[in-house]
Amino acid sequence: MSAGTPLLGVEHLTMRFGGLLAIDDVSFEAADKKITAIIGPNGAGKTTVFNCLTGFYQPTIGRLTLHHPKGDFLLERIEGYRIAKDAGVARTFQNIRLFPRMTVLENLVLAQHNVLMRASRYTFAGLLGMKVYRDAEAKAVELARYWLDKVALTEQADWEAGNLPYGDQRRLEIARAMCIEPTILCLDEPAAGLNPRESAVLNELLLFIRDEHEIGLLLVEHDMSVVMGISDHIVVLDYGRKIADGTPDEVRRDPAVIRAYLGEEDDEELPPEVARDLDELR
Amino acid sequence: MAGETSADHTPIDAQELFKEAGATALVVFALCFSLVGFKTEDVPGGLDIITRFDDVLVATALAFIGRAALVLLRQGYPLPVLATALPVTILLIVLHFSDAVFSTDTAAVLKRFLPFGAPVIDWLVTILAAVFAIRAAIARQRAGSTMTTEEREKAMDRIGARVQRAARILGPLILGFAIILPFLPMADRRILDIAILVVTYIMLGWGLNIVVGLAGLLDLGYVAFYAVGAYSYALLAQHYDLGFWVCLPFAGLMAATAGIILGFPVLRLRGDYLAIVTLGFGEMIRIILLNWYEFTKGPDGLSGIPRPTFFGLPFTRSPPEGVETFHSFFNLAYSPTDRIIFLYYVILVMALATNLFTLRIRKLPVGRAWEALREDEIACRSLGINPRNTKLTAFSIGAMFGGFGGSFFATRQGFISPESFTFIESAVILAIVVLGGMGSQIGVVFAAILLIGLPEIFRELHQYRMLAFGAAMVLIMVWRPQGLLAHREPTLHLPERPPDAPRVAGAAK
Structure with missing residues (x-):
């Protein structure tokens, strides 16, 4: 588990849409004053985790605890807008x-x-x-x-x-x-659609927020340069399950992660963007 | 689009022209054949059917010509259109005014050449011809190109911004005019009545603007709050013998409560669905008023509603013993217009209060939250803005002003019945807001004058009023969906920055 005081605890989070199990028993912790990233291939359930945290979905099962200076908040129990108002969970959206x-x-x-x-x-x-x-x-x-x-x-x-x-x-x-x-800032794919220069500016901004404003950041991200460059802690999801959890270095070497991004020993016909992500991952 | 210079050299696509014009003419013929072609008429001993196939043929021909003109304009040939439309327009105008120019007999003969023989329709044809002529002239000016939609939008936006800026001067001017209006020589009883009506609708428009313009909640049942206000005042006055000024806040409160009652169930609805439910609510209130006979006297209505007094001084000629009246207190000769003038000032003050309130609240957190809610409800939630309370305040405050307006209506008329609170009232008020430009305060004034004042002045056209009204709405929706003067002023600026610094991308570069 991550170092530092925990800010957000996710325990046994499960989200079911009818017959579709979007998130299956995911648990992780996000530390205060650290940047935690949730990554995973398309459809892994990253944004769903996010929407549960920020009150846009009601999780099927699970407990989401925010350790606020004023006391703990159980995010799954409070009304949507209060998650921002009282618990201080701020978020951005994938499509601005x-x-x-x-x-x-x-x-x-x-x-x-x-x-x-x-x-x-x-x-x-x-x-x-x-x-x-x-x-x-x-x-x-x-x-x-x-x-x-x-x-x-x-x-x-x-x-x-x-x-x-x-x-x-x-x-x-x-x-x-x-x-x-906010006490925690949740960013849904903040680097989506940015060019490398803008992406670098973004990284700086996020590090600034972490260091100067001393709040926890949670980001869902595709862009490996952002994730690997600035994250203190990475949670990897695949098909709604957590497959790895650790520092960028640990995650980079994790065979389960490589498999998830690569498929089972099936190197040859990778689409170029996956191959690029993979290179950065390695 | 037309616009290339080469358009002058390409031959007219006659096939397209005839195809489109023919199709249009066919549609018009099919529509008109039964609707216009036959008419039932009262004759001694029953009804008779008369035929008007000549009108059908004229309509079909006009549709063909009009469509052909449109196609020609599109293909870049404004000249033939101009050459036809201009003389036709002039000819028609001459025909219209022929009795002023020629002798009565000649005029009667000449007038027979008007296409339909029904003045309003003939004028419509004339205006259409003029529009074609103007469009063709503009197209000719621009070397065969017509204005693109985008250019027009931009031009209208600029006009909107300019009017908004001019509103700072224009507003006080209009206000000054409104204040001295009763003392102008032209202000007879009829003009004052129209002015009272227009100002009432301006106030209602401003009230509805909070709900529709700022909060973006399409409310088709605004008349319900108007009715609640009117009946609140009438019933309070009759049962508890209270005066207008005492009842006014209660009426507002009742209407606001009605707004909250409506607001709660519709919190989750947006757009069309919300509109339908509010429409239903408006009808529900009317039907309750109609059927709850013991309480509201149903279709008989409530009469004998007390008139407002000037600080306790009534405006009557012969008061009961011991009651001082307005004219005796001020040693004036009794004049029936005194009361009208007083009513006019009452509604003027109420309308101005509504306006000041709206302008003020727009710059407060609630007002900004309303606008934010109109823009993006999900983003609002993510910022901790309570969408439920925000919507409810918008509904209830908008309803409150509707209630105030209703009270005034009751005291002005002295008689109210459910007949006065039909859907068409909601539609008119909404039309004022939409036509003026959602959220634009000065736009509401112009739209109210346009929609209420003009039809009142041209009351002779009565059965075509609604037709013109509908046509105007359709045209606005086609040409300028955001309303005539939709231009938003920011609610706050960074200090030490001049308020008119560039604020759009294009202007800053």
Whole structure:
């Protein structure tokens, strides 16, 4: 198991869609202040794990415990939006979900909705324009500006989010997730569709978040350069089962992983992208 | 698309032209043959069928010509279209106004040359011809190319942005006009009544804009809240003898409660499904009002609803003993328009309050959450925004303003019955919001003037009003689905950045 204090415990997670067993008894732990990656071939159930964690699916069986400074949260028991609001689980999406017709800044301020709601005394103080709300809004904008600087989007603060280039949208989504001041940040394929340069910038950003903001990161990823480069701990899934769990080095050498990515001694006719992944894996 | 210069050299594709125009003419003929071709008419001793095949033939021919013109425009031949459409337009206009130019007899003969002999339809034909002429002229100007959809969108967006920016000046101007309107010489009783009606719909439009424009929840049953507000006021006033101003907050509260009651079951629904359920809700309220006779007097309606008073001073000519009236208190001569003017200001203030509230709440977390919910509900959940509460607040606040509007309606009319709260009211209010541009406050004003004011002024066309209304909606949906003035202003900016810094990709480069 991983080093460091555990942040997220997944125990016997099983997810069944009708007759399809998408996840079969998967257990792992994600450590605090570390980057944990879930990898696996297509259809291995990575995103399903993610959706269970972030409240979009109700797991069939299993316990998902988040060790929050305020106490433990059982994620499978609480309502979808509360997972972000109370437990502080932030997530991004594989196919970016920004608010496209709202500005970049508004996207970031929206992530601070609950803080601002309280400050506006559930709208009443806000309607009267009271100082307590104006101060809170100024603070929210400052936090947004901090993250805008971090992801180099300050210049575009007033653009509609939908008009940003793809790579910028990805970074904005991460910044937005960070604006809820999470205890764990879950990233669903953050490098998908990025070019190598953007991918390197992303790696830096994730390491920055881990080291400076000291939160745990959990990512589902295909891109081996991201996974191997920055992960502290890797969980490998195949056909909904966990087949390996360890540091990048351990996983790289694990015969079960190689088999899963390769198929049984069937080297010859690999599709080129699989072969490339495999090379990086080795 | 047309647009290549080579289009001038390629011959007209006559086969395509005749095929398309022929097909259109065939469809029109098939539709018109029974619908227009036969008409039942009252004759002494029963009904008789008269035939109008001449009209069918004219319609078919016009459809053929119109389609042919479209095909020609598409193939890059604006000139023949222009050469036909322009003289036809001028000719038709001359025919329309022939009685002003020629003697009555000549005019009567000339008017016979109008294609249908029914003024509204003939005007429609004239307008269509004019549209063809204008389009052909524009196409000619642009060397045979017509504007692409994208160009038009961009142009309209620019106009939207400009109007929105102009709204800062235009808004106070319109407001100033609205304030002095009752004292203008042209403001007779009829104009004031129309103005009250328009402002009522502006207020309802602003209220519905919260639900539809900001939160993106398509509500086809808004009239239900209007009805709840109206009946709340009427019943409270009758049973507990309360005045308008006391009842107003209660009516709003009742409507807001109705909004929450509707909101709960439909929380999971989106789009079309939501629209259907809200439509049903609107009908349910109306049918309850119709059938709960002991409580609402059913189809008889409630009458004798008290009129609003000016701080306790009624607007009556001969008050009961010991009651001071508005005109006696201020030593004025009694004038029946005083009450109308007062009503006008009441609704104006209520509408402005709605507008201020909306503008303000849009910049608060709730308002932003509404817009975010319209954009992406799943992303909202992932950020810890409670979609249930957000939707419910939108529904209830929108409903509250509907309730206020309803109270005003009741006090203005003095009589309400379920007849006043039919689906068409919801449709009109929604049309105002959609036509104005979802979420645009100034758009609602223009759309309300357009949809309520103009049909009221042109009441003579009554049976064609709804036809024109439908046609306008279809055209908007085709040309500008996001509404006339859909342009969104950001709710906040980074400090020390001028608010009009470039905000779209193209402008920044």
